[in-house]
Amino acid sequence: MAAMKPRTGDGPMEVTKEGRGIVMRVPLEGGGRLVVELNAEEAADLAGALKGVVG
16 A cells, blocks of 8 residues: 655745756645646746746
8 A cells, every 4th residue: 555645735835957857846825736847948938937027
């Protein structure tokens, strides 16, 4: 029987480089995590879009 891990949204946002991709794990308000894999170009585009909103 496999070990059960609790799925909570608690904890910090994590960004790691795995192989050639960048994996971003964002905790969600309702629980769980949003996991997105990006390449370097997509990560740069996301960074620019966020800077445009946040300042």
